[in-house]
Amino acid sequence: MQLLWPESAAHALALRAAHPGARFVAGGTALQQEWGDRHRAPAGCSLVPLHRLSALQGIELVDGATSLRIGAAMALETVRTHALVREHAPLLAQALAQLGALGVRHLGTLGGNVGWRWGDSTPALLVLDAQAECAHAPGQRLPLAALLAEAELPLIVALHIPLQPGHPPAQTVFEKAAARAAFAPARLRFTLRWSAGQLSHAACAAPDLPARLLVNALAWLQAHPGRRGPAALAGLRQACADDGLPTQQPEDLAHLAARLIAGHCGLLASAIEEVQ
Numbered sequence: 001m002q003l004l005w006p007e008s009a010a011h012a013l014a015l016r017a018a019h020p021g022a023r024f025v026a027g028g029t030a031l032q033q034e035w036g037d038r039h040r041a042p043a044g045c046s047l048v049p050l051h052r053l054s055a056l057q058g059i060e061l062v063d064g065a066t067s068l069r070i071g072a073a074m075a076l077e078t079v080r081t082h083a084l085v086r087e088h089a090p091l092l093a094q095a096l097a098q099l100g101a102l103g104v105r106h107l108g109t110l111g112g113n114v115g116w117r118w119g120d121s122t123p124a125l126l127v128l129d130a131q132a133e134c135a136h137a138p139g140q141r142l143p144l145a146a147l148l149a150e151a152e153l154p155l156i157v158a159l160h161i162p163l164q165p166g167h168p169p170a171q172t173v174f175e176k177a178a179a180r181a182a183f184a185p186a187r188l189r190f191t192l193r194w195s196a197g198q199l200s201h202a203a204c205a206a207p208d209l210p211a212r213l214l215v216n217a218l219a220w221l222q223a224h225p226g227r228r229g230p231a232a233l234a235g236l237r238q239a240c241a242d243d244g245l246p247t248q249q250p251e252d253l254a255h256l257a258a259r260l261i262a263g264h265c266g267l268l269a270s271a272i273e274e275v276q
């Protein structure tokens with residue numbers, strides 16, 4: 001294994017470009033799961049460690065307190081417990097509280113969680129309209145939703161969560177849905193956000209299903225006010241399928257997401273109503 005230590009984010013990009021196959025690594029807790037022996041990197045692999053880069057550190061309010069900047073190399077537990085995150089982005093703190101064990105949260109980073117593509121933080125960041133500061137585009141903020149739709153993620157330097165000074169954090173929900181069995185891994189990471197009493201954002205992620213906004217599900221809800229019960233479930237399931245969620249068993253994630261949306265919006269019929 002070869003470690004290619006960068007001196008800056010731009011240097012990290014250059015190192016990876018000069019070493020085909022080299023991978024960025026931060027905490028290594030997700031990357032190691034790809035290795036046959038999880039305690040040892042495969043022979044011949046090249047890694048570009050990011051966690052010591054100063055540009056990827058820090059949690060602060062920027063732009064006149066209209067944006068919360070979180071360095072990509074910040075440990076998940078540091079992010080979860082940080083006063084600014086708890087005040088301005090409680091949804092993110094709530095999502096991270098359900099991530100792994102404390103040891104994993106001390107090693108794993110926010111950038112690595114996003115780089116993993118279906119980490120717990122990603123649906124939360126999506127409904128918070130997060131933007132990414134990237135090494136290849138200094139000075140710009142790129143919408144995270146668009147980056148996650150790309151085949152390859154760029155090197156993320158920091159995540160920015162836009163804030164509305166004077167407004168309290170929006171009403172939000174975070175759920176990790178799993179099978180009813182001990183130690184069952186999460187099937188779906190799922191978030192909702194309301195603005196002025198209206199559902200404004202829905203997002204989810206699952207293993208092998210990169211995080212995404214559920215734009216079709218939201219549009220369906222807006223187009224069918226008052227629809228509830230089985231009709232709401234069927235419409236939402238189709239809309240979630242249009243958002244790219246699988247409908248095939250054993251993981252009918254479109255149905256699971258439809259039930260979560262309908263449940264949180266009070267659209268589920270009682271069991272008695274459903275059989276009538």
Ligand SMILES: Cc1cc2nc3c(=O)[nH]c(=O)nc-3n(C[C@H](O)[C@H](O)[C@H](O)COP(=O)(O)OP(=O)(O)OC[C@H]3O[C@@H](n4cnc5c(N)ncnc54)[C@H](O)[C@@H]3O)c2cc1C
Pocket residue numbers: 023024025026027028029030031032050072073076098099100101104107108109110111112113114115116118119120121153154155156157
């Ligand atoms: C026992 C265990 C339990 C876990 N439980 C959970 C869980 O419940 N929920 C969950 O979400 N995750 C879980 N994970 C996965 C993992 O720990 C987290 O996703 C963690 O946030 C990954 O961060 P990292 O810094 O270790 O990433 P790394 O492993 O270093 O990197 C992960 C990926 O992101 C890329 N990457 C890293 N940093 C950046 C960056 N700045 N910009 C762009 N790409 C980058 C890497 O190239 C790699 O592809 C678990 C892992 C273990 C070992």
